[in-house]
Amino acid sequence: MCQHMIFFWRLGDVKVFERVFRKLAKDEHGNFGIMSALLAPVLIGAGGVAIDVASMLHTKTGFQAAADAASLAASAALGTGKVSKQEAEQLASQFLSTHMHNMGYQTYESDIAITSKQSLNGSTEWTVDVGATAIHKNSGLSKVLGVTDKPVGVAATSVSVSGLKNAFSMYFVLDKSGSMLASTSQVKHQGRCTYYWLNSTATALYSQQKSPCYYTQIEALKNATNAMFDKFEKADPKKMYMRFGSVAYSDVQESNSALAWGVDNSRSNIDNLEAVGGTNSADAFKTAYRALGTLSEVTTHTLKNGVVLPKKYLVFMTDGENNSNSADKKTLQHCAAAKTLGITIYSIAFNAPKGGKELLSACASSAETYFDAKDADELLKAFESIAADAAGDAPRLTQ
Structure with missing residues (x-):
């Protein structure tokens, strides 16, 4: 069966293919061979998708941990009252960069935003938002079905208070x-x-x-x-x-x-x-x-x-x-x-x-x-x- 299929693709002769197909259609082994040949890409692609979905979920978990760590590091520093907003942004960026690089992602997009709000008791409440997005590369198996590389994005928000911590x-x-x-x-x-x-x-x-x-x-x-x-x-x-x-x-x-x-x-x-x-x-x-x-x-x-x-x-x-x-x-x-x-x-x-x-x-x-x-x-x-x-x-x- 394999020899017939290779012969057909090499010659591109439709008539030859028709003869081969009719011959295989009369043979149960031929029917099985055709179905296997037709389903093989689908099965391979489906298996690849399952693997890539699991890999993507694992990657997202790692990204989330990186964003959480970056956000908490910045808000904890702001809570001491000893760092500026700009210094806290740099700290969050460094934490995020270290974690992302450790996971093998040298290229990614990040969004770090720090806002503050004065409370009635005179303290300052800091909110640190950290977002990160990177392209997750799928395996060649998924691409059999046309599945392309997908972006993975996460976000983390933490809050701390500087000035007065408690009344x-x-x-x-x-x-x-x-x-x-x-x-x-x-x-x-x-x-x-x-x-x-x-x-x-x-x-x-x-x-x-x-x-x-x-x-x-x-x-x-x-x-x-x-x-x-x-x-x-x-x-x-x-x-x-x-x-x-x-x-x-x-x-x-x-x-x-x-x-x-x-x-x-x-x-x-x-x-x-x-x-x-x-x-x-x-x-x-x-x-x-x-x-x-x-x-x-x-x-x-x-x-x-x-x-x-x-x-x-x-x-x-x-x-x-x-x-x-x-x-x-x-x-x-x-x-x-x-x-x-x-x-x-x-x-x-x-x-x-x-x-x-x-x-x-x-x-x-x-x-x-x-x-x-x-x-x-x-x-x-x-x-x-x-x-x-x-x-x-x-x-x-x-x-």
Whole structure:
């Protein structure tokens, strides 16, 4: 059969073809041969189309990832407030170029657009649109059916905010009991000073002169909160969007500083804390969550900065255990009440025993807002993490 077909195409003799066709038509094998010959291009083309469709989908997925990465990179940079619109466009272009070249596309069309909008609270919302189009080359198999190379296009949009990231009120509930006088492992200076330590049951505090000199736990707390306050002051220098309050406790509530604009009052209150007394967190926690939960706290924000739904945070820290089970029970009741009011609770167990950790873990809004700080360095990191979480919103993809 193949020999007959080749002979026909070479001679171009219609009569020869007719004779061959009639002969094949009388033979079942000939019929099958003709059908195979006629269907072969279709089958080959169909297989090629299936392969190319799968390849095109894979390519589009890669293009989309490239556009997403470029858009997010630019919006994240804009969110820091440290790059210009032009620099962000260049950054997006570089990200897109790197990803496209890695996929083997040296030639492509791109469209990068960055727009901004001023919000009522004084922040700037940035929208980064990234589009990319390239020609996807089909295999020779698809071209049997006349299928040509097709353009593949994708688009990505992300949003970030610069200037102010958040408007919020934050209340600190801090342990100042006698155990907070215990020394940490963090060196303060190389000279001599009093070193404090607790006995194994944490019921007695001992001291001796020792060098080098180590920070006490109450000093480590002040260092950590001051580092946090420094970040907040930089983020809100005009004291327009962030309000802070702080209350300390030993076996009773002490040193309450009501919610106020800026960090000054709470910074001063915490800096003046002295470690003394037992441990009962219930009343101090109640003071904090009730202050945060009032309607007046919302309207105070709205009247000053236009934010109608400011976020509310409570930072709860202890290095020990409450002196009574009833104090634990009351504190947990207050924790539950705070959560129903939409207050996010961050809890920090600072070198705390099992009972203290269990209380703070149960009180925290989630596993992500509970911190087990075993030393001064981890305490500082916990407060830094809370500051970053409270003051900032990550850029997000919207398309």
